[in-house]
Amino acid sequence: MIEVRQLTKRYGAKAAVDNLSFTVRPGRVTGFLGANGAGKSTTMRAILGLDRPTSGSALIDGRPYAEMRNPVHHVGALLDAGAVHGGRSAFNHLLCLATSNGISGARVTQVLDQVGLAGVARKRVGGFSLGMKQRLGIAGTLLGDPGILMFDEPVNGLDPEGIRWIREFMRDLAAEGRTVLVSSHLMSEMALTADHVVIIGRGKLITEASMAELAERHHRGVLVRTPQASALSTALRESGAAVVAAADGSLSVSGMEASAIGELAFARGVVLHEITPRSASLEEAYMELTDDSVEYRATRTSPRAAETPERSAA
Known part of the structure; x- marks a missing residue:
C-alpha cells in the first residue's frame, strides 16, 4: 500500500505539492489525475525517494522507500521511458538492472516476452520508437516481480494496439492483488482503466473516489x-x-x-x-472538479476574430 500523508514539496516560494494526502490500495488500478504541472510527477518522485519532501511523508507499506532493502522486489516504477542508454540492446539494458539487483538473466528474457519485445531483444534501444521504449520501461518495472507498480504517463507514444495492451495489462496486475498507480492526463483512457481516482490541482487534493462514486456524484x-x-x-x-x-x-x-x-x-x-x-463522463467530471485550479487557461477566440482591424481591412 502507498500512503501519502500531508505531503508538501516546495521549490523556493512555489509549492509543487501542498499538504497532499491519499492512499493507494492493492487489488485495483488507481488513476492519478491532474493537469500538467499539477504535482503528479513530483508526488511520485517523493514516493520513490527521488525528491525530499519539505514536510509530510510518502510511505510504501509503512516505510520510506529509502529504508527498503532490495526495493526493486517491492516497487517497480516507470517515470521516464527515455532514460535508457541508446547504445545498449534491450536485453543488456535490463540485464544491467537485473544483475545489480541479484536477478537472473532468465527473468530478463521472461519480462521481454511479457511486454512483447522478445523479437527485438538484441536490437539497440537507440533505434526504438517511443512506444517500444515504453514497453521496455514497463519490462524494467517487472524485473523484481514487485507487489507495487507505479507508471507516469505510460501510454505516451503507444499505438492503439499498445494502449489496449497496457490497459489490460495493468488491470491484470491489479487483479493479481498488486497495487497499481497510474499517472495520466488522458481522461478517456483512465475511464477504461482505473477503478479508483485521485485528482489533484495545483498540488492539492481535489477528490479521491471510486469510479462508481464519481459517477454517482455527477x-x-x-x-x-x-x-x-x-x-x-x-x-x-x-x-x-x-x-x-x-x-x-x-x-x-x-x-x-x-x-x-x-x-x-x-x-x-x-x-x-x-x-x-x-x-457525466470522467472527462466532464474532471473538468468540473478542476475548473477552479486551472493555472493556464486559453481563450476560445477564432483566428478571424483575433485579427487586427488593419489586417482585416487588408
Whole structure:
C-alpha cells in the first residue's frame, strides 16, 4: 500500500505539492489525475525517494522507500521511458538492472516476452520508437516481480494496439492483488482503466473516489425516449420530477430514478423506447472538479476574430 500523508514539496516560494494526502490500495488500478504541472510527477518522485519532501511523508507499506532493502522486489516504477542508454540492446539494458539487483538473466528474457519485445531483444534501444521504449520501461518495472507498480504517463507514444495492451495489462496486475498507480492526463483512457481516482490541482487534493462514486456524484438525470412524450411529461411533472424536452423529442428527467419512471410509464400506459440513467463522463467530471485550479487557461477566440482591424481591412 502507498500512503501519502500531508505531503508538501516546495521549490523556493512555489509549492509543487501542498499538504497532499491519499492512499493507494492493492487489488485495483488507481488513476492519478491532474493537469500538467499539477504535482503528479513530483508526488511520485517523493514516493520513490527521488525528491525530499519539505514536510509530510510518502510511505510504501509503512516505510520510506529509502529504508527498503532490495526495493526493486517491492516497487517497480516507470517515470521516464527515455532514460535508457541508446547504445545498449534491450536485453543488456535490463540485464544491467537485473544483475545489480541479484536477478537472473532468465527473468530478463521472461519480462521481454511479457511486454512483447522478445523479437527485438538484441536490437539497440537507440533505434526504438517511443512506444517500444515504453514497453521496455514497463519490462524494467517487472524485473523484481514487485507487489507495487507505479507508471507516469505510460501510454505516451503507444499505438492503439499498445494502449489496449497496457490497459489490460495493468488491470491484470491489479487483479493479481498488486497495487497499481497510474499517472495520466488522458481522461478517456483512465475511464477504461482505473477503478479508483485521485485528482489533484495545483498540488492539492481535489477528490479521491471510486469510479462508481464519481459517477454517482455527477449524476445527470435520466434520458427517456417515447412516442408519447407529452403524456409522460405531464405525468412526471405531476409526480414532482423536472422534465426538459430536447429538440430530437427525447426527455431529460431529473428528480426521479429510472425504475420509478418506468413504473410510472407502465401505470399510465405509456410506451417507452429508451430509458437510460446518465452520468457525466470522467472527462466532464474532471473538468468540473478542476475548473477552479486551472493555472493556464486559453481563450476560445477564432483566428478571424483575433485579427487586427488593419489586417482585416487588408
